Amino acid sequence: MEPFWAVVVGIMFGAGIYLMLRRNLSKLILGLILISNAANMLIMTSAGLTRDAPPMIAAGKETLTGTYADPLPQALVLTAIVIGFGVLAYFLTLLQGAYKSNKSENLDRLGGGAS
C-alpha cells in the first residue's frame, strides 16, 4: 500500500505547488489546501499503514499483542488537520476581504505593489 500512497502524496504536492504559482488568489488557497493535506497523508504513510488492527488491548490482557496500527500518527494528523482547517478558514476570510476592497483576484492587480 505504501508505494501507492507515496505516489499520491507526490502528485498532491506537485499539484498544490503548481496551483500556488498561478497569479490567482482562489488558486493560491486551493494549492495551500492540497499541500497541507498532502503533508497529513505523508505522516500517515511514512509511519506505516496497518489495516484491520485497531490498537485495542484485548479483554483479559494487560498489554497490546500481535500486530496493531500505530495510534500516534493518527493523533498527530488529527491535530494537524484541525490546525490546518482553522488557519485555512481564516485565510479564506482574508482573501474575501482583499477581493472586496480590490475587486480583483489577480495578485498583480492588487494595490500596494510589491512592498
Next chain:
Amino acid sequence: MNLLVLPVMIPLITALLLLFCQKNRRLAQIVSTIGAFSLPAVGLLILSRVHEEGIQVIHMGSWQAPFGITLVADYLSALMLSVCGLVGAAVAVFALKEDMNLSREGVFFPLLHALLMGVNGSFLAGDMFNLYVWFEVMLISSFVLLSLGKTNAQLLASIKYVALNLVSSAIFLTGLGLLYGKTGTLNMADLAVQLQNTESTVLLTSTALFFLVAFSIKAACFPFFFWLPPAYPAAPAPIAAIFSGLLTKVGVYALFRTFTLIFNQDTAIFQPILYWMAILTMVTGVLGAVAQMDIKKILSYHIISQIGYMIIGLALATKLALAGAIFYLVHHIVVKTNLFLLAGAIEKSGGTNDLKKLGGYYKGYPLLAVMFLVPALSLAGIPPLSGFFSKLFLIRASLENGDMFMAFMALAVGVFTLISMTKIWMEAFWKKGVGENERRPAKIKRLDLTVTMPIAVLAVVTVVIGFSAGHVFHFAELAAEQLIAPQMYIDAVMGGNAR
C-alpha cells in the same frame, strides 16, 4: 505547581480573563499589565533555578519521556523566556493608550497574550510535534494581530505572510512525518539518542533539509525573507514591535535547538549551507535597508540582516561562536523591539514614518532623540553598548576559526547598519522639520508616559547589557556549553530511560 508550567499558564489565564472583562477597559488594562509583568519575573526565576539545579524538566501527567509531553528548560530556553517576557511587558504597557478603535481593543490584548503563550511554549517544548503546535498558536495569533486594522495594505501584507507561513508549516509537518517514520519517536532527546548511531545519513540529511527550510522561512533567512519587509511596516506600532522582537527569533531558536541537538551528525553538508545563508542574509538585509526611506521599512530590513549574524554562530558551531550568537539574540530582541517602539512613538507624535516628511525632533523633542540614540548606536555596534560586544564575540569567533572573510563581512555589514541609523538620525532628528523656522518650531505632539516609559526602560536595559557584558556573556557561554554537549540535555530529559 511546577515552575515550568507558568510561562504557558500565565498568558493563557490572562488571555481568558481579558475575554471576560472586555466591557471594563480599566480592569482589562490592569489584568493585562499584571499578566505581562509576571512573565519576565517567572523567566528570571526559571533562569536562577536552571543555574542552581541544572536543566529543568517536567513530564506532563507523569508520563515519562519519550512517551509523554515534556517541557524542558535549559539555559537557552530560560534566557529567551526572560528576555521575551521583558519585551512583552514593555509592549503591553506601550499599547495601553494606543489609539485603537473599540472593536480592535477587545481582541488586541487577549491576542497579545496568546502570542506570548505560543512563543513561551516554543521555548519550552521538548518534543518536535509540540514545537509545531506552539508555532501554530503563535502564528494564528500573529495572523489575526497583523490584519486587525483591516486596511488594504494590512490585508495584502497578511495574505503574503499567512500564505508563506502555511507553506512553512506544511514543510515542517512533512519533515515531522519523515522523522517519525524513520525513528518512531518525536521527543527531541529521544530523537538525538536514536539518530546518534543511524546508518542512513542520506535519508537523515534530506529530512533535516525540510526542517532547515521550514525554520528558515520563519526566521526570515536568505532566500526566504520576502514575506517580512511588506508585513511588519503594515502593522500598527505595538504589533510591529512585538513581531520584530519575537517571531523571527523563535525561528532562530528552533534552528539552534534542532541543529545542535538532533541533526548534529552531518556537519559537512549543513555547515557550508548555513555559512552562506548567514552571509547572504546579512548582506541582502542591510543593502535592502539602505534603499528605504521609511523608518519601519529600514528597521524591517535590519531584522533580516541581523538574523544573519545569529546564523553565523550556528554555522561556525564553536563554543565561542554559539555564545556570541546567543548574546546577539538577547541584545537584538531588546534593541529591535525598542527601535520599533520608537518608530511608533515618532509616528504618533509626528503623524508619519516617512523620513522625507519628518524633521526637527532633536530640537522639538530632545528626550526622544536621546532615547533613539541608545538603541540605534547599539544596533550599529558602537561601544560600550550591547551591540558592540555581540558583534565583537562573533567576529572573534570567526577569526579564531581562521575565517577572515566572515569577519570582514560582519564588519562591513556593521558599517552599513551605521549608515542606515545615521540616515534616520539625520532625516528625522537633525534636519529641520517641514515648515520649521526660527520663530515656529516643528509641530511635535508630546507623548504619554505609557509610551515613553517602556522605551526608556528598554534603553536602560541596552546600556546595562553593555556595561555588564561579562555577566551576560557568562550566561550565554553556559547556554552554548549545553548546546555543544547535547548529552546533558538528553540525560536530563530521558533520565534512566535512554534506550
